[in-house]
Amino acid sequence: MFRYHPDPIATGSAERAEHVCHVCGQHREVRYTGPIYGRRAENLCLSCISSGEAARALGIGAGGLAQPAQFSDAVGVPADVPLDVVTEITQRTPGFVGWQQESWLFHCADGAAFLGPAGYHDLASHPDAISMIRADLRRSGWSDGDADELIRGFDRTGEPTAYLFGCLHCGAHLASWDSG
Numbered sequence: 001m002f003r004y005h006p007d008p009i010a011t012g013s014a015e016r017a018e019h020v021c022h023v024c025g026q027h028r029e030v031r032y033t034g035p036i037y038g039r040r041a042e043n044l045c046l047s048c049i050s051s052g053e054a055a056r057a058l059g060i061g062a063g064g065l066a067q068p069a070q071f072s073d074a075v076g077v078p079a080d081v082p083l084d085v086v087t088e089i090t091q092r093t094p095g096f097v098g099w100q101q102e103s104w105l106f107h108c109a110d111g112a113a114f115l116g117p118a119g120y121h122d123l124a125s126h127p128d129a130i131s132m133i134r135a136d137l138r139r140s141g142w143s144d145g146d147a148d149e150l151i152r153g154f155d156r157t158g159e160p161t162a163y164l165f166g167c168l169h170c171g172a173h174l175a176s177w178d179s180g
């Protein structure tokens with residue numbers, strides 16, 4: 001259903017739970033559990049996220065000032081990524097829970113697919129993702145020793161946590177991280 005978030009139940013952004021969706025009023029079986037940057041909805045189905053109904057219905061403001069709700073943030077988007085890709089990711093794709101307001105990652109002029117929160121052992125089979133985090137840390141002035149210590153401490157449920165993505169074109173793995 002979602003090009004950029006293939007399995008929202010596996011990543012923890014949705015759960016199997018019978019509910020009546022706040023937006024469409026239908027009985028649904030999979031409920032969104034990720035962030036909403038807009039008006040709150042206790043029960044929201046994935047169909048309403050996919051169709052864009054949820055972004056419209058939970059937006060803030062009215063008329064010409066209306067701002068659609070977003071489910072994730074997109075910061076530092078590369079210039080070669082089309083705007084409609086960014087809109088699909090922020091308004092029509094389930095977001096993911098992080099310690100802070102997480103940004104999506106991009107590769108090969110497209111959004112990458114979110115594969116889930118990751119601990120050190122989840123990342124260990126994706127050395128390209130570890131290299132990306134290490135390069136980001138080096139640019140921020142971290143020593144290699146401190147960077148390795150941080151990376152070894154990544155925890156899927158504790159903190160700090162890494163967020164793993166896969167490029168839909170070249171197969172590269174990418175990751176960001178944060179802590180509370």
Ligand SMILES: [Zn+2]
Pocket residue numbers: 021022023024025026044045046047048
């Ligand atoms: Zn719905």
Ligand SMILES: [Zn+2]
Pocket residue numbers: 107108167168169170171172
């Ligand atoms: Zn790529």
